[in-house]
Amino acid sequence: MSKASTGQTLRFRTSPSRENGRYCHPAGRYPNRHVSVGAGRLLAGLLLLSSCLGQSCDLGPLFDGGFTGGDVLGFRPDDPSSGDVSNDPVNPAGDADSTAGLVADAGEAMTVMEGQEVVLQGSVSGGESLSLTYLWKQIAGPRVLLMGTSSLTPKFTAPPVLADSVMTFQLTVTAGTATSSDTIDITVINVLSPKITLTASPKEGPAPLQVTFTAKSATISPLPEGTYTWDFGDQTATAEGLTVTHIYQTGGTFTARLCLTLPPPQNPEPISAEIPVTVTAAPSGLRQPQWPLKTSRSLYTDEQIAQLRRLATTDPVIMGMRSSAKSHADKWIGYTNLQLRDLLPDSRVCRAFDVSAKGCPIHGTAVYEYGTYPWKLHPTDRFRVICPVGGEVYPSNDFDAYYRSGMTNASLLTGKYVDSGRGYVAPDGEKYWFVAYACHGNWANNWLPAVTHLAQAYVLTGQRVYAEKAIVMLDRIAEIYPAMDYDKQSRYGEMSSAFYPGKILNRGWEMQTLRDLVLAYELVFDALTDPGAVSLPWRSAADIKANIEANLLEEALDVLAGWQDGSSIGIRQNTLIHTMLVRQHGPTASLLEQLLNSPGSAAEQQGINYALHNLVYKDGMPHE
Ligand SMILES: [Zn+2]
Incomplete structure:
Protein backbone atom coordinates (compact mmCIF):
# COMPACT_ATOMS: atom_id res chain seq x y z
CA MET A 1 0.00 0.00 0.00
CA SER A 2 1.49 3.30 -0.97
CA LYS A 3 1.29 5.98 1.58
CA ALA A 4 3.02 9.01 0.26
CA SER A 5 1.91 8.98 -3.31
CA THR A 6 -0.98 11.01 -4.54
CA GLY A 7 -3.91 9.12 -5.89
CA GLN A 8 -3.26 6.38 -3.40
CA THR A 9 -5.50 3.41 -3.03
CA LEU A 10 -6.87 2.14 0.16
CA ARG A 11 -7.53 -1.52 0.72
CA PHE A 12 -9.74 -3.11 3.27
CA ARG A 13 -9.75 -6.69 4.19
CA THR A 14 -11.92 -9.13 6.03
CA SER A 15 -11.02 -12.59 7.21
CA PRO A 16 -13.46 -15.44 7.51
CA SER A 17 -14.75 -16.38 10.92
CA ARG A 18 -13.37 -19.62 12.25
CA GLU A 19 -15.11 -22.58 13.76
CA ASN A 20 -12.52 -23.04 16.43
CA GLY A 21 -13.39 -19.74 17.96
CA ARG A 22 -16.76 -21.00 18.99
CA TYR A 23 -15.88 -22.67 22.23
CA CYS A 24 -13.98 -19.74 23.60
CA HIS A 25 -16.86 -17.37 23.22
CA PRO A 26 -19.96 -19.49 23.28
CA ALA A 27 -22.08 -16.56 24.31
CA GLY A 28 -21.44 -14.86 21.02
CA ARG A 29 -18.87 -12.40 22.16
CA TYR A 30 -17.49 -12.56 18.63
CA PRO A 31 -20.66 -12.45 16.62
CA ASN A 32 -19.07 -10.58 13.77
CA ARG A 33 -16.53 -11.32 11.17
CA HIS A 34 -13.40 -9.48 11.90
CA VAL A 35 -10.62 -7.78 10.09
CA SER A 36 -7.30 -6.78 11.43
CA VAL A 37 -6.85 -3.22 12.47
CA GLY A 38 -3.22 -2.26 12.15
CA ALA A 39 -3.07 0.65 14.51
CA GLY A 40 -6.15 -0.21 16.46
CA ARG A 41 -7.73 2.88 15.04
CA LEU A 42 -11.01 1.44 14.00
CA LEU A 43 -12.85 4.70 14.41
CA ALA A 44 -10.42 6.64 12.30
CA GLY A 45 -10.56 3.90 9.73
CA LEU A 46 -14.30 3.94 9.56
CA LEU A 47 -14.30 7.71 9.28
CA LEU A 48 -11.91 7.46 6.40
CA LEU A 49 -13.93 4.67 4.88
CA SER A 50 -17.06 6.79 4.91
CA SER A 51 -15.22 9.60 3.18
CA CYS A 52 -13.69 7.11 0.82
CA LEU A 53 -17.00 5.56 -0.18
CA GLY A 54 -17.76 8.45 -2.41
CA GLN A 55 -14.46 8.07 -4.20
CA SER A 56 -12.64 5.44 -6.10
CA CYS A 57 -11.46 2.92 -3.58
CA ASP A 58 -9.64 -0.28 -4.36
CA LEU A 59 -10.73 -2.73 -1.74
CA GLY A 60 -8.22 -5.24 -2.91
CA PRO A 61 -8.29 -8.86 -3.93
CA LEU A 62 -8.66 -10.14 -0.38
CA PHE A 63 -11.89 -8.35 -0.03
CA ASP A 64 -13.71 -10.83 -2.16
CA GLY A 65 -16.25 -12.45 0.10
CA GLY A 66 -18.70 -9.59 0.08
CA PHE A 67 -20.38 -8.36 3.18
CA THR A 68 -22.86 -10.28 5.19
CA GLY A 69 -24.90 -9.13 8.11
CA GLY A 70 -22.76 -8.49 11.13
CA ASP A 71 -19.55 -7.79 9.27
CA VAL A 72 -17.26 -5.32 10.89
CA LEU A 73 -15.01 -3.42 8.61
CA GLY A 74 -11.68 -2.55 10.01
CA PHE A 75 -9.08 -0.32 8.62
CA ARG A 76 -5.39 -0.77 8.53
CA PRO A 77 -3.73 2.57 8.00
CA ASP A 78 -0.27 2.69 6.54
CA ASP A 79 2.33 2.26 9.09
CA PRO A 80 5.74 3.78 8.48
CA SER A 81 7.35 2.59 11.68
CA SER A 82 5.52 1.31 14.69
CA GLY A 83 2.09 1.40 13.20
CA ASP A 84 1.30 3.97 15.76
CA VAL A 85 -0.81 7.07 15.92
CA SER A 86 1.81 9.20 14.21
CA ASN A 87 0.13 8.19 11.01
CA ASP A 88 -2.51 10.65 10.00
CA PRO A 89 -5.25 8.83 8.13
CA VAL A 90 -7.12 12.02 7.39
CA ASN A 91 -4.19 13.44 5.56
CA PRO A 92 -2.48 10.42 4.10
CA ALA A 93 -0.33 12.40 1.70
CA GLY A 94 0.91 14.71 4.43
CA ASP A 95 4.63 14.30 3.98
CA ALA A 96 4.68 13.78 0.23
CA ASP A 97 6.72 16.91 -0.37
CA SER A 98 9.69 15.69 1.57
CA THR A 99 10.20 12.76 -0.75
CA ALA A 100 10.69 14.96 -3.80
CA GLY A 101 8.67 12.68 -6.03
CA LEU A 102 10.35 9.54 -4.77
CA VAL A 103 7.73 6.85 -4.13
CA ALA A 104 8.42 3.44 -2.68
CA ASP A 105 6.01 0.60 -3.38
CA ALA A 106 6.28 -2.51 -1.23
CA GLY A 107 4.03 -4.43 -3.59
CA GLU A 108 0.65 -6.07 -3.41
CA ALA A 109 -0.57 -7.75 -0.25
CA MET A 110 -0.19 -11.51 -0.42
CA THR A 111 -1.64 -14.57 1.15
CA VAL A 112 0.77 -17.46 1.59
CA MET A 113 0.86 -20.85 3.28
CA GLU A 114 3.01 -21.84 6.23
CA GLY A 115 6.42 -22.98 5.02
CA GLN A 116 6.04 -21.32 1.62
CA GLU A 117 9.00 -19.46 0.10
CA VAL A 118 7.99 -15.84 -0.36
CA VAL A 119 9.71 -13.21 -2.50
CA LEU A 120 8.66 -9.62 -1.89
CA GLN A 121 8.39 -7.44 -4.97
CA GLY A 122 9.37 -3.90 -4.17
CA SER A 123 9.50 -1.11 -6.71
CA VAL A 124 10.18 2.57 -6.80
CA SER A 125 9.15 5.50 -8.95
CA GLY A 126 10.77 8.91 -9.11
CA GLY A 127 14.36 9.68 -8.21
CA GLU A 128 15.57 8.15 -11.47
CA SER A 129 18.71 10.25 -11.63
CA LEU A 130 19.71 9.47 -8.09
CA SER A 131 21.54 6.61 -6.47
CA LEU A 132 18.91 4.58 -4.63
CA THR A 133 19.28 2.41 -1.55
CA TYR A 134 16.67 0.01 -0.26
CA LEU A 135 16.03 -1.26 3.20
CA TRP A 136 13.43 -3.84 4.18
CA LYS A 137 12.43 -4.64 7.67
CA GLN A 138 9.66 -6.52 9.39
CA ILE A 139 7.54 -4.38 11.65
CA ALA A 140 4.78 -6.71 12.79
CA GLY A 141 3.64 -10.29 13.01
CA PRO A 142 5.42 -13.59 13.67
CA ARG A 143 9.14 -13.01 13.16
CA VAL A 144 10.93 -14.40 10.12
CA LEU A 145 14.47 -14.29 8.83
CA LEU A 146 14.38 -11.88 5.91
CA MET A 147 17.15 -12.47 3.34
CA GLY A 148 18.39 -9.68 1.02
CA THR A 149 17.02 -6.76 2.99
CA SER A 150 18.94 -4.24 0.83
CA SER A 151 17.52 -5.50 -2.43
CA LEU A 152 14.11 -4.80 -3.93
CA THR A 153 13.19 -8.48 -3.71
CA PRO A 154 14.03 -9.99 -0.32
CA LYS A 155 12.97 -13.51 0.55
CA PHE A 156 11.77 -15.42 3.54
CA THR A 157 10.04 -18.62 4.44
CA ALA A 158 6.58 -18.23 5.88
CA PRO A 159 6.71 -19.35 9.52
CA PRO A 160 4.48 -21.80 11.28
CA VAL A 161 1.59 -19.94 12.88
CA LEU A 162 -1.04 -20.78 15.44
CA ALA A 163 -3.75 -19.14 13.41
CA ASP A 164 -3.92 -17.17 10.19
CA SER A 165 -1.55 -14.31 10.95
CA VAL A 166 -0.56 -11.08 9.31
CA MET A 167 3.06 -10.01 8.96
CA THR A 168 3.90 -6.49 7.94
CA PHE A 169 7.09 -5.53 6.11
CA GLN A 170 8.31 -2.08 5.35
CA LEU A 171 10.38 -0.96 2.38
CA THR A 172 12.28 2.30 2.75
CA VAL A 173 13.89 3.81 -0.34
CA THR A 174 16.50 6.49 0.11
CA ALA A 175 17.83 8.82 -2.58
CA GLY A 176 20.17 11.45 -1.19
CA THR A 177 18.16 13.23 1.47
CA ALA A 178 14.84 12.01 0.15
CA THR A 179 13.19 8.91 1.52
CA SER A 180 9.96 7.10 0.91
CA SER A 181 8.47 4.17 2.74
CA ASP A 182 5.72 1.71 2.07
CA THR A 183 4.44 -1.36 3.81
CA ILE A 184 3.01 -4.65 2.69
CA ASP A 185 0.92 -7.15 4.60
CA ILE A 186 1.52 -10.85 4.11
CA THR A 187 -1.15 -13.11 5.51
CA VAL A 188 0.13 -16.54 6.52
CA ILE A 189 -2.55 -19.17 6.38
CA ASN A 190 -2.52 -21.70 9.20
CA VAL A 191 -2.31 -25.05 7.39
CA LEU A 192 -1.37 -27.55 10.06
CA SER A 193 -3.67 -27.36 13.04
CA PRO A 194 -3.81 -27.68 15.96
CA LYS A 195 -0.30 -26.70 16.97
CA ILE A 196 -1.00 -26.14 20.61
CA THR A 197 -1.04 -29.19 22.79
CA LEU A 198 -1.85 -29.22 26.45
CA THR A 199 -0.23 -31.22 29.18
CA ALA A 200 -1.79 -31.98 32.54
CA SER A 201 0.25 -33.27 35.45
CA PRO A 202 -1.05 -35.46 36.89
CA LYS A 203 -3.76 -36.42 34.41
CA GLU A 204 -5.59 -38.50 36.98
CA GLY A 205 -5.75 -39.14 40.69
CA PRO A 206 -7.98 -38.99 43.73
CA ALA A 207 -9.79 -35.83 44.79
CA PRO A 208 -8.83 -33.26 45.79
CA LEU A 209 -6.37 -33.33 42.90
CA GLN A 210 -4.04 -30.46 42.11
CA VAL A 211 -3.16 -30.42 38.43
CA THR A 212 -0.59 -28.29 36.63
CA PHE A 213 -1.58 -27.40 33.08
CA THR A 214 0.87 -26.20 30.44
CA ALA A 215 0.38 -25.11 26.84
CA LYS A 216 3.04 -26.26 24.40
CA SER A 217 3.75 -26.30 20.71
CA ALA A 218 5.99 -28.68 18.80
CA THR A 219 6.56 -26.15 16.02
CA ILE A 220 6.39 -22.75 17.66
CA SER A 221 8.70 -21.99 20.52
CA PRO A 222 8.33 -19.97 22.55
CA LEU A 223 4.60 -19.60 22.20
CA PRO A 224 3.65 -16.06 21.27
CA GLU A 225 2.40 -13.49 23.68
CA GLY A 226 -1.32 -13.45 24.03
CA THR A 227 -4.08 -14.08 26.49
CA TYR A 228 -4.09 -17.69 27.62
CA THR A 229 -7.34 -18.34 29.44
CA TRP A 230 -8.08 -21.71 31.02
CA ASP A 231 -11.46 -23.15 31.84
CA PHE A 232 -11.03 -26.22 34.03
CA GLY A 233 -14.36 -27.79 33.20
CA ASP A 234 -15.59 -27.99 36.79
CA GLN A 235 -17.63 -24.80 36.96
CA THR A 236 -14.90 -22.89 38.77
CA ALA A 237 -13.23 -19.59 37.92
CA THR A 238 -10.94 -19.41 34.92
CA ALA A 239 -7.22 -18.68 35.19
CA GLU A 240 -4.68 -17.06 32.90
CA GLY A 241 -1.14 -17.97 31.96
CA LEU A 242 0.96 -20.37 29.90
CA THR A 243 1.17 -22.60 32.97
CA VAL A 244 -1.56 -22.71 35.60
CA THR A 245 -2.52 -24.96 38.47
CA HIS A 246 -5.95 -25.99 39.61
CA ILE A 247 -7.36 -28.17 42.36
CA TYR A 248 -10.26 -30.44 41.49
CA GLN A 249 -12.33 -30.95 44.61
CA THR A 250 -14.69 -33.63 43.39
CA GLY A 251 -14.51 -36.78 41.34
CA GLY A 252 -15.35 -36.94 37.66
CA THR A 253 -13.88 -36.61 34.20
CA PHE A 254 -13.28 -32.99 33.34
CA THR A 255 -12.22 -31.34 30.12
CA ALA A 256 -9.85 -28.47 30.69
CA ARG A 257 -9.80 -25.99 27.82
CA LEU A 258 -7.35 -23.33 26.82
CA CYS A 259 -8.54 -20.32 24.93
CA LEU A 260 -5.73 -18.32 23.38
CA THR A 261 -6.33 -14.87 22.01
CA LEU A 262 -3.42 -13.47 20.02
CA PRO A 263 -2.95 -9.74 19.88
CA PRO A 264 -3.60 -7.98 16.58
CA PRO A 265 -2.60 -7.96 13.77
CA GLN A 266 -2.61 -11.71 14.17
CA ASN A 267 -5.89 -13.43 13.84
CA PRO A 268 -8.21 -12.05 16.53
CA GLU A 269 -10.26 -15.23 16.55
CA PRO A 270 -9.44 -17.25 19.66
CA ILE A 271 -7.65 -20.58 19.37
CA SER A 272 -8.73 -23.41 21.61
CA ALA A 273 -7.28 -26.69 22.79
CA GLU A 274 -8.41 -29.14 25.41
CA ILE A 275 -7.30 -32.04 27.58
CA PRO A 276 -9.24 -34.44 29.81
CA VAL A 277 -8.49 -34.98 33.49
CA THR A 278 -9.88 -37.86 35.50
CA VAL A 279 -10.44 -37.28 39.18
CA THR A 280 -11.50 -40.24 41.25
CA ALA A 281 -13.73 -39.53 44.17
CA ALA A 282 -12.32 -40.71 47.46
CA PRO A 283 -14.59 -43.08 49.35
CA SER A 284 -17.21 -40.93 51.00
CA GLY A 285 -18.85 -41.15 54.37
CA LEU A 286 -17.04 -38.29 56.07
CA ARG A 287 -18.40 -37.22 59.42
CA GLN A 288 -19.14 -33.88 61.03
CA PRO A 289 -17.88 -33.10 64.55
CA GLN A 290 -20.43 -34.04 67.21
CA TRP A 291 -18.90 -31.91 69.99
CA PRO A 292 -17.38 -28.41 70.07
CA LEU A 293 -13.96 -28.38 68.45
CA LYS A 294 -10.82 -28.55 70.51
CA THR A 295 -9.73 -25.11 71.67
CA SER A 296 -6.31 -25.70 73.19
CA ARG A 297 -3.81 -28.40 74.04
CA SER A 298 -5.49 -30.58 76.64
CA LEU A 299 -2.90 -33.22 77.47
CA TYR A 300 0.09 -30.94 77.84
CA THR A 301 0.26 -27.32 78.95
CA ASP A 302 1.98 -24.69 76.87
CA GLU A 303 4.44 -24.27 79.76
CA GLN A 304 5.37 -27.94 79.53
CA ILE A 305 5.96 -27.64 75.80
CA ALA A 306 8.07 -24.50 76.30
CA GLN A 307 10.09 -26.22 79.00
CA LEU A 308 10.67 -29.24 76.75
CA ARG A 309 11.81 -26.98 73.94
CA ARG A 310 14.30 -25.29 76.27
CA LEU A 311 15.64 -28.61 77.44
CA ALA A 312 16.08 -29.67 73.82
CA THR A 313 18.97 -27.24 73.59
CA THR A 314 20.54 -27.87 77.02
CA ASP A 315 19.75 -31.33 78.35
CA PRO A 316 21.84 -34.11 76.73
CA VAL A 317 19.01 -36.66 76.82
CA ILE A 318 16.43 -34.32 75.29
CA MET A 319 19.03 -33.07 72.81
CA GLY A 320 19.47 -36.68 71.73
CA MET A 321 15.70 -37.06 71.27
CA ARG A 322 15.65 -33.85 69.31
CA SER A 323 18.36 -34.94 66.93
CA SER A 324 16.77 -38.38 66.50
CA ALA A 325 13.33 -36.93 65.75
CA LYS A 326 14.85 -34.46 63.33
CA SER A 327 16.81 -37.10 61.46
CA HIS A 328 13.65 -39.17 61.00
CA ALA A 329 11.48 -36.19 60.14
CA ASP A 330 13.80 -34.46 57.71
CA LYS A 331 13.16 -36.88 54.83
CA TRP A 332 9.49 -35.87 54.88
CA ILE A 333 10.30 -32.19 54.60
CA GLY A 334 11.48 -32.90 51.06
CA TYR A 335 7.92 -33.65 50.00
CA THR A 336 5.60 -30.89 48.90
CA ASN A 337 2.33 -30.81 50.79
CA LEU A 338 0.58 -32.18 47.76
CA GLN A 339 3.06 -35.01 47.26
CA LEU A 340 2.73 -35.93 50.91
CA ARG A 341 -1.02 -35.93 50.72
CA ASP A 342 -0.94 -37.94 47.51
CA LEU A 343 1.41 -40.48 49.02
CA LEU A 344 -1.19 -41.89 51.41
CA PRO A 345 -3.54 -44.24 49.54
CA ASP A 346 -7.18 -44.52 50.46
CA SER A 347 -9.01 -47.56 51.74
CA ARG A 348 -9.28 -49.17 48.32
CA VAL A 349 -5.72 -50.42 48.64
CA CYS A 350 -5.73 -53.52 50.84
CA ARG A 351 -3.26 -54.30 53.58
CA ALA A 352 -1.54 -57.56 54.55
CA PHE A 353 1.30 -58.41 56.90
CA ASP A 354 2.05 -61.60 55.05
CA TRP A 433 -0.72 -60.31 48.36
CA PHE A 434 2.22 -58.25 47.08
CA VAL A 435 0.48 -54.89 46.82
CA ALA A 436 -1.29 -55.28 50.16
CA TYR A 437 1.98 -56.27 51.86
CA ALA A 438 3.73 -53.22 50.42
CA CYS A 439 0.84 -50.99 51.49
CA HIS A 440 0.65 -52.41 55.01
CA GLY A 441 4.43 -52.27 55.37
CA ASN A 442 4.59 -48.64 54.27
CA TRP A 443 1.78 -47.63 56.59
CA ALA A 444 3.30 -49.42 59.55
CA ASN A 445 6.98 -48.63 58.97
CA ASN A 446 7.04 -45.36 57.07
CA TRP A 447 3.89 -43.31 56.78
CA LEU A 448 2.33 -43.59 60.25
CA PRO A 449 5.66 -43.23 62.11
CA ALA A 450 6.38 -40.17 59.96
CA VAL A 451 3.53 -38.29 61.61
CA THR A 452 4.97 -38.97 65.05
CA HIS A 453 8.51 -38.03 64.01
CA LEU A 454 7.31 -34.80 62.43
CA ALA A 455 5.24 -33.83 65.48
CA GLN A 456 8.13 -34.60 67.82
CA ALA A 457 10.56 -32.66 65.66
CA TYR A 458 8.16 -29.72 65.78
CA VAL A 459 7.83 -29.74 69.52
CA LEU A 460 11.56 -30.15 70.07
CA THR A 461 12.76 -27.62 67.50
CA GLY A 462 9.85 -25.21 67.22
CA GLN A 463 10.31 -25.26 63.45
CA ARG A 464 6.97 -24.73 61.84
CA VAL A 465 7.64 -26.80 58.73
CA TYR A 466 7.55 -30.01 60.78
CA ALA A 467 4.11 -29.14 62.14
CA GLU A 468 2.87 -28.31 58.67
CA LYS A 469 3.95 -31.66 57.21
CA ALA A 470 2.47 -33.51 60.18
CA ILE A 471 -0.80 -31.63 59.70
CA VAL A 472 -0.89 -32.47 55.98
CA MET A 473 -0.56 -36.16 56.83
CA LEU A 474 -3.07 -36.05 59.71
CA ASP A 475 -5.54 -34.23 57.48
CA ARG A 476 -5.17 -36.85 54.77
CA ILE A 477 -5.38 -39.76 57.20
CA ALA A 478 -8.52 -38.28 58.74
CA GLU A 479 -10.09 -37.98 55.33
CA ILE A 480 -9.58 -41.64 54.47
CA TYR A 481 -9.96 -43.03 57.97
CA PRO A 482 -13.75 -43.63 58.22
CA ALA A 483 -13.68 -45.88 55.14
CA MET A 484 -10.73 -47.89 56.45
CA ASP A 485 -11.88 -51.38 57.44
CA TYR A 486 -9.19 -53.98 57.87
CA ASP A 487 -11.77 -56.75 58.02
CA LYS A 488 -12.90 -56.06 54.47
CA GLN A 489 -9.64 -54.73 53.07
CA SER A 490 -6.94 -57.21 54.01
CA ARG A 491 -5.56 -60.66 53.46
CA TYR A 492 -6.41 -61.71 57.02
CA GLY A 493 -9.85 -60.19 56.79
CA GLU A 494 -10.50 -62.23 53.66
CA MET A 495 -9.17 -65.43 55.25
CA SER A 496 -10.88 -64.97 58.61
CA SER A 497 -14.48 -66.10 58.97
CA ALA A 498 -14.99 -63.99 62.10
CA PHE A 499 -14.78 -60.21 62.24
CA TYR A 500 -11.15 -59.17 62.09
CA PRO A 501 -10.78 -55.82 63.87
CA GLY A 502 -8.69 -53.03 62.43
CA LYS A 503 -8.80 -49.87 60.38
CA ILE A 504 -5.61 -49.00 58.49
CA LEU A 505 -3.74 -51.70 60.37
CA ASN A 506 -5.03 -54.56 62.48
CA ARG A 507 -5.79 -54.98 66.16
CA GLY A 508 -3.11 -53.80 68.58
CA TRP A 509 -1.06 -52.23 65.78
CA GLU A 510 -3.97 -50.06 64.89
CA MET A 511 -4.62 -49.08 68.48
CA GLN A 512 -1.02 -48.11 69.14
CA THR A 513 -0.58 -46.13 65.95
CA LEU A 514 -3.92 -44.47 66.54
CA ARG A 515 -2.73 -43.30 69.95
CA ASP A 516 0.44 -41.99 68.31
CA LEU A 517 -1.61 -40.06 65.74
CA VAL A 518 -3.78 -38.57 68.47
CA LEU A 519 -0.68 -37.49 70.41
CA ALA A 520 0.82 -36.01 67.26
CA TYR A 521 -2.32 -33.93 66.79
CA GLU A 522 -2.01 -32.68 70.36
CA LEU A 523 1.62 -31.72 69.77
CA VAL A 524 1.04 -29.71 66.57
CA PHE A 525 -2.31 -28.28 67.66
CA ASP A 526 -1.04 -24.74 68.23
CA ALA A 527 0.05 -24.60 64.57
CA LEU A 528 -3.65 -24.77 63.65
CA THR A 529 -4.85 -22.03 65.98
CA ASP A 530 -2.20 -19.36 66.34
CA PRO A 531 -2.16 -16.24 64.13
CA GLY A 532 -0.08 -17.95 61.41
CA ALA A 533 -2.25 -21.07 61.41
CA VAL A 534 -1.41 -23.69 58.82
CA SER A 535 -4.01 -23.85 56.10
CA LEU A 536 -3.90 -25.85 52.91
CA PRO A 537 -5.13 -25.03 49.42
CA TRP A 538 -7.87 -27.59 49.81
CA ARG A 539 -8.83 -26.92 53.46
CA SER A 540 -8.73 -24.01 55.89
CA ALA A 541 -7.21 -24.38 59.35
CA ALA A 542 -10.69 -24.59 60.89
CA ASP A 543 -11.75 -27.26 58.41
CA ILE A 544 -8.54 -29.22 59.00
CA LYS A 545 -9.34 -29.28 62.72
CA ALA A 546 -12.91 -30.35 62.09
CA ASN A 547 -11.72 -33.05 59.68
CA ILE A 548 -9.14 -34.50 62.08
CA GLU A 549 -11.39 -34.32 65.13
CA ALA A 550 -14.46 -35.82 63.49
CA ASN A 551 -12.98 -38.30 61.07
CA LEU A 552 -9.95 -39.49 63.00
CA LEU A 553 -10.60 -38.90 66.71
CA GLU A 554 -14.36 -39.37 66.90
CA GLU A 555 -14.29 -42.23 64.41
CA ALA A 556 -11.59 -43.87 66.53
CA LEU A 557 -13.64 -43.47 69.71
CA ASP A 558 -16.63 -45.10 68.06
CA VAL A 559 -14.89 -48.08 66.52
CA LEU A 560 -12.51 -48.79 69.40
CA ALA A 561 -15.37 -48.70 71.89
CA GLY A 562 -16.98 -51.58 70.08
CA TRP A 563 -14.00 -53.80 69.41
CA GLN A 564 -13.51 -57.01 71.32
CA ASP A 565 -9.91 -57.97 70.99
CA GLY A 566 -8.50 -60.11 73.74
CA SER A 567 -4.94 -59.73 72.55
CA SER A 568 -4.93 -56.00 73.10
CA ILE A 569 -6.67 -55.46 76.38
CA GLY A 570 -5.19 -52.37 77.98
CA ILE A 571 -3.94 -50.93 74.69
CA ARG A 572 -7.51 -50.29 73.59
CA GLN A 573 -8.39 -48.53 76.83
CA ASN A 574 -5.15 -46.56 76.73
CA THR A 575 -5.86 -45.30 73.22
CA LEU A 576 -9.48 -44.50 74.07
CA ILE A 577 -8.46 -42.40 77.07
CA HIS A 578 -5.79 -40.53 75.14
CA THR A 579 -8.19 -39.89 72.29
CA MET A 580 -10.93 -38.57 74.54
CA LEU A 581 -8.55 -36.32 76.47
CA VAL A 582 -7.05 -34.86 73.29
CA ARG A 583 -10.51 -34.41 71.78
CA GLN A 584 -11.12 -32.25 74.87
CA HIS A 585 -14.80 -31.35 74.60
CA GLY A 586 -16.43 -34.79 74.46
CA PRO A 587 -18.05 -36.67 77.36
CA THR A 588 -14.70 -37.54 78.93
CA ALA A 589 -15.98 -38.30 82.43
CA SER A 590 -18.58 -40.83 81.38
CA LEU A 591 -16.12 -42.59 79.08
CA LEU A 592 -13.57 -42.84 81.89
CA GLU A 593 -16.22 -44.21 84.23
CA GLN A 594 -17.12 -46.84 81.66
CA LEU A 595 -13.50 -47.81 81.00
CA LEU A 596 -12.84 -48.20 84.70
CA ASN A 597 -16.00 -49.70 86.11
CA SER A 598 -18.18 -51.21 83.39
CA PRO A 599 -18.84 -54.90 84.01
CA GLY A 600 -18.76 -55.25 80.22
CA SER A 601 -20.78 -57.34 77.83
CA ALA A 602 -17.79 -59.54 77.09
CA ALA A 603 -14.53 -60.32 78.87
CA GLU A 604 -12.63 -57.91 76.62
CA GLN A 605 -15.10 -55.13 77.32
CA GLN A 606 -14.98 -55.13 81.11
CA GLY A 607 -13.69 -52.09 82.94
CA ILE A 608 -10.08 -51.97 84.09
CA ASN A 609 -11.05 -52.50 87.74
CA TYR A 610 -12.77 -55.76 86.82
CA ALA A 611 -10.15 -56.76 84.32
CA LEU A 612 -7.32 -56.39 86.79
CA HIS A 613 -9.12 -58.68 89.22
CA ASN A 614 -10.52 -61.21 86.76
CA LEU A 615 -7.74 -61.40 84.21
CA VAL A 616 -4.59 -60.65 86.15
CA TYR A 617 -5.00 -61.40 89.84
CA LYS A 618 -7.03 -64.55 89.27
CA ASP A 619 -5.57 -65.68 86.01
CA GLY A 620 -2.04 -64.36 86.17
CA MET A 621 -1.69 -63.55 82.46
CA PRO A 622 -4.69 -62.65 80.35
CA HIS A 623 -4.84 -63.95 76.79
CA GLU A 624 -1.44 -63.45 75.19
ZN1 LIG B 1 11.71 -64.91 45.45
Missing part, protein backbone atom coordinates in the same frame (compact mmCIF):
# COMPACT_ATOMS: atom_id res chain seq x y z
CA VAL A 355 2.29 -62.15 51.28
CA SER A 356 1.38 -65.81 51.30
CA ALA A 357 1.74 -68.86 53.50
CA LYS A 358 3.75 -70.32 50.63
CA GLY A 359 6.30 -67.50 50.71
CA CYS A 360 7.58 -66.44 47.30
CA PRO A 361 6.18 -67.77 43.99
CA ILE A 362 9.74 -68.64 42.97
CA HIS A 363 11.65 -69.25 46.19
CA GLY A 364 8.85 -70.62 48.35
CA THR A 365 9.18 -70.57 52.13
CA ALA A 366 12.91 -69.88 51.90
CA VAL A 367 11.89 -66.24 52.36
CA TYR A 368 11.17 -66.94 56.04
CA GLU A 369 14.86 -67.41 56.67
CA TYR A 370 14.82 -63.62 56.52
CA GLY A 371 12.34 -63.21 59.37
CA THR A 372 8.62 -63.14 60.11
CA TYR A 373 8.07 -60.14 57.82
CA PRO A 374 10.79 -60.92 55.28
CA TRP A 375 9.77 -58.97 52.19
CA LYS A 376 11.60 -55.74 51.45
CA LEU A 377 9.67 -52.63 50.57
CA HIS A 378 10.59 -51.18 47.20
CA PRO A 379 12.55 -47.94 47.65
CA THR A 380 10.64 -45.95 45.04
CA ASP A 381 7.41 -47.85 44.32
CA ARG A 382 5.05 -47.75 47.31
CA PHE A 383 3.09 -50.75 46.01
CA ARG A 384 5.92 -53.16 45.19
CA VAL A 385 7.94 -55.60 47.25
CA ILE A 386 11.29 -57.27 46.71
CA CYS A 387 11.95 -60.94 47.42
CA PRO A 388 14.70 -61.18 50.07
CA VAL A 389 16.01 -64.39 48.47
CA GLY A 390 16.28 -63.60 44.76
CA GLY A 391 15.83 -59.84 44.77
CA GLU A 392 13.05 -60.04 42.19
CA VAL A 393 10.31 -57.42 42.30
CA TYR A 394 6.55 -58.10 42.63
CA PRO A 395 4.00 -57.55 41.27
CA SER A 396 4.75 -57.34 37.56
CA ASN A 397 2.16 -54.63 36.96
CA ASP A 398 2.39 -50.95 37.86
CA PHE A 399 -0.26 -50.95 40.55
CA ASP A 400 0.34 -47.29 41.31
CA ALA A 401 -0.78 -46.36 37.79
CA TYR A 402 -3.78 -48.65 38.18
CA TYR A 403 -4.69 -46.98 41.50
CA ARG A 404 -4.38 -43.56 39.87
CA SER A 405 -6.75 -44.67 37.14
CA GLY A 406 -9.36 -45.12 39.85
CA MET A 407 -8.64 -48.87 39.77
CA THR A 408 -10.54 -49.11 36.53
CA ASN A 409 -7.96 -49.29 33.74
CA ALA A 410 -7.51 -53.04 33.30
CA SER A 411 -5.01 -52.51 30.48
CA LEU A 412 -2.49 -51.61 33.20
CA LEU A 413 -2.70 -55.10 34.71
CA THR A 414 0.19 -56.60 32.76
CA GLY A 415 2.87 -59.25 33.23
CA LYS A 416 3.14 -62.67 34.78
CA TYR A 417 2.58 -61.73 38.44
CA VAL A 418 -0.42 -59.45 38.20
CA ASP A 419 -1.84 -58.11 41.42
CA SER A 420 -4.88 -55.84 41.13
CA GLY A 421 -4.85 -55.23 44.89
CA ARG A 422 -6.25 -58.46 46.29
CA GLY A 423 -3.33 -60.64 45.38
CA TYR A 424 -1.70 -62.42 42.46
CA VAL A 425 -3.41 -65.78 41.98
CA ALA A 426 -0.95 -68.55 41.11
CA PRO A 427 -1.95 -71.45 38.84
CA ASP A 428 -2.44 -73.62 41.94
CA GLY A 429 -4.92 -71.07 43.34
CA GLU A 430 -2.59 -69.65 46.02
CA LYS A 431 -2.87 -65.91 46.49
CA TYR A 432 0.19 -63.71 46.90
